[in-house]
Structures are given as C-alpha cells and as structure tokens.
Amino acid sequence: MLQDHLDMVNDLLNVVEAAEQRLGRMDWAERDRVNHRTSYIFERFHLSHVCCNDHVSWSDMEDCERRLAALGCKLCVVRIDGVALVDRHRERGTQWQEVVRGWGVAEGKVADFLLRRQDQFIARSCQPALEVHIVDMSAITVEDGAVEVLDFWGIC
Structure with missing residues (x-):
C-alpha cells in the first residue's frame, strides 16, 4: 500500500521533470526568445499522503520533497x-x-x-x-x- 502512494507521486514527478528537461533543450534562447516558466498545481500531493495515511511517513516522501525543490516548486x-x-x-x-x-x-x-x-x-x-x-x-x-x-x- 505504501508503494502505491510512492508510485503515484513518482509517476507525476517523472512527467513534470521530463517536461522541464525538454523545455530546457528547446532553441528559444538561441533565437532571442524567452522560455517561459512552466506552472502547474498539484492538489493534495506529497504532504497529503503523509498527513492522511498513518502508514506513510515523512521520510517516505523526502526524495519527493527534494525533487519538488529542484523543480522550483x-x-x-x-x-x-x-x-x-x-x-x-x-x-x-x-x-x-x-x-x-x-x-x-x-x-x-x-x-x-x-x-x-x-x-x-x-x-x-x-x-x-x-x-x-x-x-x-x-x-x-x-x-x-x-x-x-x-x-x-x-x-x-
């Protein structure tokens, strides 16, 4: 059951990280254009998994927290x-x-x-x-x- 929570959070983060990487490889800057920041909203994300499920601890979500911070969330x-x-x-x-x-x-x-x-x-x-x-x-x-x-x- 814990793995289901971790898999869901990781699957969503993988999509956002892949999109950010792809945007970083675009040639906009070479053409004097601005690469606008991507905005997204996760409702009830990693914090919710910890607060709403007794079997999920903060240590289970620390990697998710680091990844979110790296994305500038x-x-x-x-x-x-x-x-x-x-x-x-x-x-x-x-x-x-x-x-x-x-x-x-x-x-x-x-x-x-x-x-x-x-x-x-x-x-x-x-x-x-x-x-x-x-x-x-x-x-x-x-x-x-x-x-x-x-x-x-x-x-x-």
Missing part, C-alpha cells in the same frame, strides 16, 4: 477558521455529507476532525525544503484566495 497550505468551516460545510450539501460519512466521522464532529487535520498540515508544512505560504480562506472568497496563491508563486 512552492507549497501553499489552505486554512480556515472553525466558524467559516462549519458554514462552508453546510453549503456543500448532501453529496459532501456522503464523503464525510465515508471517513467514519460522526456528523457533529466533522469540523473538529477537519480542524485537527488542518493543524497537522500546517505543522508538517513548517518542515519542508519548499517555500511555504499559508492562505487563510476564513474571510476571503475562492477568487481572492486564487489571486493570493498566484501572487505568491509569482505567476501573474
């Missing part, structure tokens, strides 16, 4: 306060409730569970070799959060 962790979390949880409707039930979390305990998980992500994000930015979504829209992330990455 940055890490964004999204956080939200308890009140906003409960409000957004209610807005998501019955399909989301089914997902939560699948976690085996009692209805009244979902916010506590998610806030504890969030604390794990934030604590773990303090250890990586990547530049880290925590986006507080408690009082901002998704659009404003996206702008903050893009600004942190220097994409726009």
